[in-house]
Amino acid sequence: MGNLTIGCYPGLVGSMTYDFALKLADAAATKGHKVSIWFSGNATGSVKANQKHLKDYSTGEKYLKALLEKGVEICTCEACTVARGVKKDEGIPGIQWNAMHWYLAKIYSADRVLLIGGE
Amino acid sequence: MSDVKLAFVVQKPQYKGETSRLAITHAIAYQTVEILLEDGQTVTPKLCFIGEGVLGLQKGQNAMDLYGITSTESHMKNALLVDLDVLVCKEDLAKYGIPEAAMPSAEEMGADKSIQIVPFTEIQKAVEEAKHVLFF
Numbered sequence: 001m002g003n004l005t006i007g008c009y010p011g012l013v014g015s016m017t018y019d020f021a022l023k024l025a026d027a028a029a030t031k032g033h034k035v036s037i038w039f040s041g042n043a044t045g046s047v048k049a050n051q052k053h054l055k056d057y058s059t060g061e062k063y064l065k066a067l068l069e070k071g072v073e074i075c076t077c078e079a080c081t082v083a084r085g086v087k088k089d090e091g092i093p094g095i096q097w098n099a100m101h102w103y104l105a106k107i108y109s110a111d112r113v114l115l116i117g118g119e
Numbered sequence: 120m121s122d123v124k125l126a127f128v129v130q131k132p133q134y135k136g137e138t139s140r141l142a143i144t145h146a147i148a149y150q151t152v153e154i155l156l157e158d159g160q161t162v163t164p165k166l167c168f169i170g171e172g173v174l175g176l177q178k179g180q181n182a183m184d185l186y187g188i189t190s191t192e193s194h195m196k197n198a199l200l201v202d203l204d205v206l207v208c209k210e211d212l213a214k215y216g217i218p219e220a221a222m223p224s225a226e227e228m229g230a231d232k233s234i235q236i237v238p239f240t241e242i243q244k245a246v247e248e249a250k251h252v253l254f255f
Contacts, residue, residue, distance in 0.1 A: 007253070009138050040145070041137045100148035104162050105155035108123050113251040117131075118138045 003034045005110035009118030011042030029070040036073040038103040041118040044081040068094040125164040126249035133175025133191040142255035143194040169208045178223035196225035
């Protein structure tokens with residue numbers, strides 16, 4: 001099985017790009033591939049816990065928790081996240097917080113890298 | 120010992136979105152990735168600016184004075200200080216009427232490297248040599 005690293009940069013709300021990144025990660029993990037996701041830019045706002053899933057808006061928490069349960073490694077850029085006012089103790093448990101070198105380290109051992117760009 | 124070559128291709132203008140700046144800071148992070156890798160393992164990004172990505176690189180930026188944020192110029196200098204290869208597409212600079220002399224330099228800060236203004240074929244070569252290509 002392969003090793004896929006996804007860099008995810010778009011905001012949670014405003015486009016379906018973020019949703020696509022999570023769906024793709026789920027499909028790959030379900031097939032048995034090793035998947036890691038790096039959040040940077042506006043995507044980092046999605047790691048805040050206690051999101052209310054209103055049906056008119058995309059949501060992250062429910063799907064992120066499901067991905068974590070499937071063994072997907074998820075990490076958010078700490079600088080990008082705190083810049084958006086999200087504190088570490090407010091984050092979804094299980095999501096790692098680190099610096100940009102986390103992404104590069106995952107890329108090192110990845111068979112495929114997808115950078116899903118943001119705004 | 121193994122090195123993974125990366126090509127970071129920036130095609131969005133600086134300041135219009137965040138990802139064009141994140142390309143630079145992510146590339147600079149290669150300096151500290153070793154703490155997460157085994158001995159002898161390295162990643163080597165090349166930072167390539169093409170198309171609209173060449174916009175907003177010019178020297179003389181005052182982002183800190185006017186907006187209180189680090190300028191792209193400052194990030195570019197930091198990239199050079201950590202010995203990153205920074206390639207800017209010659210044809211695209213000409214297309215937008217940006218003189219090559221407008222590119223910043225970190226020589227006065229002690230950088231050994233300079234921005235390389237190269238034909239697109241050179242950037243294509245960097246892309247072909249890379250194991251992974253990341254488009255910003």
